[in-house]
Amino acid sequence: MTETWNTIADWYAERLRTGSALHEFSRDILLGCLPDELSGQRVLDLGCGEGIITRALATRSARVLGIDPSPRMIEHARAVEENLPTGARYAVDDGCTLATVATDSVDWVTAGLSINNVPDLDAALATARRVLVPGGRLIFTIPHPCFEAPHAFWTDAARGRPRRVVGDYHAEGFWRSGNPQGVRRAGNQHRMLSTYLTALVAHGFLIEAAAEPTPDAQVTAEQPQRADLPPFFVVRAGSRK
Structure with a gap:
């Protein structure tokens, strides 16, 4: 079977329920770009998955809607909300x-880690x-495309600390990881950093901040090979309507 986000949901x-330091780090660096208090603010969480970011936004008093094209992911998000209510709402929808x-x-x-999955970046x-x-803001994280390009791999740990070997960085388009325990076995759209930034400007966004955060202690404890290597790229951009 060819995996999809619905089949791996x-x-x-x-x-995520059992704890994933990498996903929690991605959530936290995205949240770090928003105010601590979002009372009355309306937030759309695009590609929410099982709701890890949506729930966190709701705890900041935001009026938040999480959308995802995978019905099974939304089922999981709603189940968590039913057991531990935060006020978050969810719907099945296409981010494009x-x-x-x-x-x-x-x-x-x-x-959070979703724009890299949409097939049409311009539409999204x-x-x-x-x-x-007018004046609203878009904040997103993506797997750092320099290090999560097609055919990237880790060097042999026997030769010292593993290093990341950059893959086919310029080969933009859909690719699927062969790792049976990796999320990108469901597929991923590889794009260069310049593609994301140029597209933002073309669609009327003003880039306010961009960062490549160093992994925290929890990430490096779980995946020591990632020390000093930014796993994600985060952007905050304002709408110039």
């Missing part, structure tokens, strides 16, 4: 169209800009 939700979200209806769009950015109010 049960595995993915269990992985956002048919369930009105124009000029949200103050923030967040996208145009739609995000449509639903944002």
Whole structure:
């Protein structure tokens, strides 16, 4: 079977429930780009998965809606919400169209490790800009494309600390990891950093901040080979409507 996000949803939700330092780090660096208090602010969490970021936004008093194209992921998110209510809401929707979200209806769009999964970056950015109010902001994280390119790999640990060997960085497009325990076995859209940044500007966003955070102690304890290597790229951009 060719895996999809729907078919790996049960595995993915269990992985996050039992603790994934890398996903928690991605959540925290995205949240670090938002105010600590979001009372009354309307937030759309794009590609929310099982809701790891959506729930965190709700605890900051945001009025947050998480959307994901995978019905099974949304089932997991709703199940967590039912057991531990935060006020977060969820819907099945496509991030390239956002048919369930009105124009000029949200103050923030967040996208944690999800924009790298959409097949049409231009459509996703145009739609995000449509639903944002004038002056609204988009914040997203992606796996760092320099180190998570197709055919990237780790060197042999026997030769010292493993190092990341850069793959086919310029080979943009869909690719699927062969790692049976990796999330990218469900597929991923590889794009260069310049592609993301140029697309943001083309769609009327003003880039306010960009960062390549060093992994925290929890990540390096779980995956020592990642020490001093940024696993993610994070961007905050404002809508110039």
